Amino acid sequence: MSNTSFLLAIEDLTVSFDGFKAVEGLNLYLEQGELRVIIGPNGAGKTTVLDMICGKTRPTAGSIMFRNRELVGLREHEIVRAGIGRKFQTPSIYENLTVRENLELSYPRGRTVLGSLAFRVTAEVNERVGKVASEIGLSEQLEIEGAFLSHGQKQWLEIGMLLMQEPDLLMLDEPVAGMSPPEREKTAALIRRISAGRAIIVIEHDMEFVSRIADKVTVLHLGKILAEGSMAEIQRHPKVIDVYLGH
Amino acid sequence: MFKRFFGGRSGLTNLALLAILLFAVLPLSLDIFRLNLVGKYLTYAFVALGLVVLWGKGGVLSLGQGVFFGLGGYCMAMFLKLEASDPISTKIQSTPGIPDFMDWNQLKALPAFWVPFKSLPFSLLAVVVVPSVVAFIVGLAMFKRRVGGVYFAIITQALALILSLGIDGNQGVTGGRNGITDLRTLWGWDIRAQSSQYILYFVTCFLLLATIVGLQWLLSGRMGKTLGAIRDREDRVRFSGYDVDLFKVSAFVLAAGIAGVGGALFVLQVGFISPSLVGIVPSIEMVIFAAVGGRHSLLGAVYGTLIVNTGKSLFSETFPQLWLFAMGGLFIAVVVLFPNGLAGIWDLARRQGWSKFVRAKAGTAAADAVGLASTLSANPAKEGKS
Numbered sequence: 001m002s003n004t005s006f007l008l009a010i011e012d013l014t015v016s017f018d019g020f021k022a023v024e025g026l027n028l029y030l031e032q033g034e035l036r037v038i039i040g041p042n043g044a045g046k047t048t049v050l051d052m053i054c055g056k057t058r059p060t061a062g063s064i065m066f067r068n069r070e071l072v073g074l075r076e077h078e079i080v081r082a083g084i085g086r087k088f089q090t091p092s093i094y095e096n097l098t099v100r101e102n103l104e105l106s107y108p109r110g111r112t113v114l115g116s117l118a119f120r121v122t123a124e125v126n127e128r129v130g131k132v133a134s135e136i137g138l139s140e141q142l143e144i145e146g147a148f149l150s151h152g153q154k155q156w157l158e159i160g161m162l163l164m165q166e167p168d169l170l171m172l173d174e175p176v177a178g179m180s181p182p183e184r185e186k187t188a189a190l191i192r193r194i195s196a197g198r199a200i201i202v203i204e205h206d207m208e209f210v211s212r213i214a215d216k217v218t219v220l221h222l223g224k225i226l227a228e229g230s231m232a233e234i235q236r237h238p239k240v241i242d243v244y245l246g247h
Numbered sequence: 248m249f250k251r252f253f254g255g256r257s258g259l260t261n262l263a264l265l266a267i268l269l270f271a272v273l274p275l276s277l278d279i280f281r282l283n284l285v286g287k288y289l290t291y292a293f294v295a296l297g298l299v300v301l302w303g304k305g306g307v308l309s310l311g312q313g314v315f316f317g318l319g320g321y322c323m324a325m326f327l328k329l330e331a332s333d334p335i336s337t338k339i340q341s342t343p344g345i346p347d348f349m350d351w352n353q354l355k356a357l358p359a360f361w362v363p364f365k366s367l368p369f370s371l372l373a374v375v376v377v378p379s380v381v382a383f384i385v386g387l388a389m390f391k392r393r394v395g396g397v398y399f400a401i402i403t404q405a406l407a408l409i410l411s412l413g414i415d416g417n418q419g420v421t422g423g424r425n426g427i428t429d430l431r432t433l434w435g436w437d438i439r440a441q442s443s444q445y446i447l448y449f450v451t452c453f454l455l456l457a458t459i460v461g462l463q464w465l466l467s468g469r470m471g472k473t474l475g476a477i478r479d480r481e482d483r484v485r486f487s488g489y490d491v492d493l494f495k496v497s498a499f500v501l502a503a504g505i506a507g508v509g510g511a512l513f514v515l516q517v518g519f520i521s522p523s524l525v526g527i528v529p530s531i532e533m534v535i536f537a538a539v540g541g542r543h544s545l546l547g548a549v550y551g552t553l554i555v556n557t558g559k560s561l562f563s564e565t566f567p568q569l570w571l572f573a574m575g576g577l578f579i580a581v582v583v584l585f586p587n588g589l590a591g592i593w594d595l596a597r598r599q600g601w602s603k604f605v606r607a608k609a610g611t612a613a614a615d616a617v618g619l620a621s622t623l624s625a626n627p628a629k630e631g632k633s
Contacts, residue, residue, distance in 0.1 A: 054486060080488035092483045094476045105476055110469050111489045113497045119469040158483075165488065 004068065007032045007199050008053070008169060013062035015052060022048045023223040026062070030169070035195045037202045037210045039234075040220035041244050046203045047089065049220070050171050053201075054086040055079045066169065077111070085162035089173040091154035095147035099138050099157060102146055103129045106161035128164060136160040136190065152183040156190065163194060170200045176209055188212045207245070219244060251467045252460050261546050262459065269452040279441050286448040286516045288556040289455055291316075293509025295537040295548035296458055297502030302534070303542035304466060305498040306478030307395065311403030312506050312533050314410045315378035317525025319507025321414075321421075322377055323514040325361060326370035327430035327438075328422075347429070352419035361420070367434055374511040375504045382503030386496040393492075404527055411526035426521025430514065438515055451512045458505060459545050465501075466545075474498055535578045541590025550589055 008030040015023050023045040030036055038046050051057035053064055055076040064071040071079055080086075094102050107128060110119025133139045136156040141149065149157060155175055162170055175191070176184045184206070191200065191213050204210050210217065210231065217234045219226040221244070227237045234240055253259040273285055294312045302308045334343040340350040345357050363369045385406065389399055414421045422428070430438065437443055465471060476484045477491055485491045514520050523529070532555075540551020555577070563570040585591050 056482075056486075075490070076485045077488050077490045080486055086486050088482070088486075092480055094479055094483070096475065096479060097472065101472060105469070105472055105484075106487050108488060111487070113470075113490075113493050116469040116473055116494075117465070161483075161487065 004029075004065070005032075006030060006065075007034075007067060009063075009065040010049075010053075011063050011065075013049070013052060013059055013064065015048060015057060015059045021223055023052070023059075026223070026225060028218060028225070030199050030201070033195070033197065033199055035191070035200045035202070035213060035215045036218060037204055037214040037216075038218045038220060039204060039207075039210060039244065040226070043222075044220040045223040046220055047173055048223075050086060050173055050201070050203065053079075053171065054084060080165070080167075081108075081111075083168035085165050085167035085170045087155075087158050087162055087170075087172045087175060089177065091151065091158050093146045093149075093154055093157050093161065096145065098143050098145050099133065099149070100129055100142045102157055102161055103132055103164050106164040108165045132160045132163045135163065135194070137186065152179050152187075155179065155187070159190065159194070168198055170194070170198060172200065172202045174203055174205065176204065176206060184209055252464045254463055254467065258463070262456070265459075265546055265549060266452075266456055269456070270449070274445070274448070279444055282448055283444050283516060284556075284560060285553070286444070286451050287513060288553055289451050289549075290509040290513035290516065291533060291536060291556065292455060292549045292552040293458065293512070294502075294506040294533040295540065295552045296455075296462060296545055297505040298534060298537040299542055299545050299548045300462060300466065300474070301498045301502040302537065303544075303548075304471060304478065305474040305495060307495055307498065308400045308534070309403040309499065309502070309530075310400045310527070310534060311405075311407040311530050312502065313525045313527075313530035314403075314407050315382060315503035315506035316510040316513070316529070316533070317410060317414075317520070317522075318378040318381060319374045319510030320514045320520040320524065321427070321510075322364070322370055322373040322507070323511035324427040324430060324520045325364040326367060327433060327514065328427050329357075329361065329365050330433070331429060331431045346422070346427070348422045348425070348427075349419060354419050358420045371511075374507050378503040378507035378510075379500045382500045383496060386499040387492075390492040390495045390499075395495075404530065407525065407527045407530045411522040414522040414525070422521075424522060426519055426523075428519040428521075430518050433515065439518060444516065447512070447516050451516065454508065454512065455549065458508075459549070462545055470494075532574070535574065537588075538578060539581050539588050541588030541593075543587060544590030547588055547590025547593070554589070 006029045008028070010026060010028040013023055013026040013028075014021060026045075026049065028049075038049065040046055048057060052059050053071065055071065055074060055078075059072055062072070066079075066082060066084065069082065071082070071084075074082070094105065097105065104121060104125060107125050109125075110116045129142070130139070133142055136159060138149075138153060138157060138160065141153065146154065146157065159172065159175065172191070176187050179187060188209060191202065194200070195213075202210075202213065214231050216229065217231055218228045219234060219237075219240050226243065227234055227240050229237070235245065253262060269289075274282055277285065294316050297315075298309070298312060328346045332344060332346045337343045337345070337347065337350070340347065342350055342355050345354060349357070364373070385403075389395075389402060394402065414426075415424050417423070432438060438447065466474075473484065473489060473494055477489075477494060481491055510520070513524070536552040536555050537548045538551070539555050540549065541547030555574070558577075559570060559574070562573055581588055587594070
């Protein structure tokens, strides 16, 4: 496909594991600044799609264009440096480091071997750390080790670590799993805030949460797209009700 | 800057204590024979320091560090051997001017790869560069393919076996099982004289302390934090835009280069090198030194090396057959009871206060002993029934 205005254009994406097609012929287009939620029953291939975008899993066929640049074949860190941030399903932070150190290590400088030797924590780094910490509500916890944060705080810290990199596309895999209702509300507000100026893909099960954040919803089923549209359209869609939402 | 090199005031105190021990206490209290032994142990400490970076920080266990120690040692030994094999002192050979073992093996000329080792600057460079290059190639091949953990440990162990067998089987060019022996002078300076042994001991101590300070600086910065993060959450580091594989390769290369320096200092002080010093057993012993001292602590690794080797000397002089069992037992004991080694005990004790610490440890040790005793007494009973 030639140049498009889409930020992310996925076409004919297929991956098979030992003959089992986890994702088959997937087409997905994401506008600049769009907030897309991917829903679907377990085993629908949601996480696998994110794995392929960020280079963790290699597709069997198809193409993933990000700002008209092919991502398939790039190595993980190259994809990150191209501007894509990925949050994992279980909170994935450095438990032995403080919140401040977690954020500093995610600052997008000094990520090469030699660069890491020359890296200094400058005023600029500190300013960014402070800004992100207040964004994710962890300003008071900066000097606390990651291990001592609550589950929700760990999830926010990981989102903060991604924000340090100022990605153009942020991918969040079940960001509110295991969170209490007030924490979910805070997370929804956070996601809405950080979606200004960047595109976000969220995988989520909680339909109430989805309706609160989504611009557009994609429903995956058995590795294929079942439906795509606004939340209201999806909730009325007969096939979606059949396989996923229930009657 | 000060903080990064020495680790703050307590770090400086600890470093000063080690310096006093190495530069004053040991030289003043030991005769030259024992001091030379300590000097030899300190050359192993270089390997242990490398393991702190690679294994303690980066979480990559190599069971083949003897390879790099050996490569450094052989590079040094080749230079010394060539200097000792001048045409005059080898005039009774059928081909004078080549090392004696080559003559015994009917070689008529120096093999090409030996020729550059006539130059001291080249040889000194090779001491660091040869192990580093080998580590770079092996590391790149392994880490790019995401080989890690146990598999990496096994492959490095195989490497140790390959190198020791390779040296063993090519007697004509390597000196074979006997190794390279009868080394005499370094640019005309007799390394066997007592005064030289003192000087070489102090040079070893100085280089060791310099290495510690350098590594302290390295580990306290972003490199150290990144390695620790890779150990704990490799994927998060990778998906934060770091080329994790290259960081692992660098740690491996660094550990190898340092081990090579240790090997060269070993050869200078002990006067020979042989394949028995580069194989599997010494490689594993070096891991034990680091584990006993504490694989997260640079100073701990040095003390661990000194203590285990002193124990080995004392113990094996009295009960030579039992030493290997004692060493195995020590390793298991450290891993089970004190995963962070001596340095971990030291830290814990300082934080909790000694008296409380001793009581707590005595308590758990007693509980463990009771548990062990009951398991032991229960097992024969079961076997008896069956």
